[in-house]
Amino acid sequence: MIQRNLRIGRWWVEFYFCPDGYDTDYLIERLYNSGAGSSVLHDALALMESGNLNQGFTFANRYDKIAIVVIGPASNGAEFQNTITHEVLHLAISIADALGVNLLGETPAYIAGDSIRELANVVCELGCNHCN
Numbered sequence: 001m002i003q004r005n006l007r008i009g010r011w012w013v014e015f016y017f018c019p020d021g022y023d024t025d026y027l028i029e030r031l032y033n034s035g036a037g038s039s040v041l042h043d044a045l046a047l048m049e050s051g052n053l054n055q056g057f058t059f060a061n062r063y064d065k066i067a068i069v070v071i072g073p074a075s076n077g078a079e080f081q082n083t084i085t086h087e088v089l090h091l092a093i094s095i096a097d098a099l100g101v102n103l104l105g106e107t108p109a110y111i112a113g114d115s116i117r118e119l120a121n122v123v124c125e126l127g128c129n130h131c132n
Helices: 024-033 038-049 077-099 106-118 120-131
Strands: 002-008 011-017 056-061 066-071
Touching: 002 106, 002 120, 011 024, 011 120, 024 038, 024 066, 038 056, 056 077, 066 077, 077 106, 077 120, 106 120
Parallel strands: 011 066
Antiparallel strands: 002 011, 056 066
């Protein structure tokens, strides 16, 4: 598992890339400690235990301004890119919504773009490894 942390304004965001499988106990603990309720914990556990490829999840605690983004194993580079794009969009919308800004405006796009730029080394490494 590869962890990268980002500061986005006042938000603390933890990204977990799990190309070889999830560290389920650790991730459930991080979600719990970040304020996730029982339904979120249940859904995250079910997703991680499903064994399905090309999935991820995002949890955002708007009150404590912390988010957890998990990217699971991918079947290929294109699916990895699809999953991270999907989850970063959830992240950008969650943060923009908490800020009360227009979800159709530039703020969510900048959050998403800036996040991917900061994660470029991991995104390129994991995406390209699946392509080769």
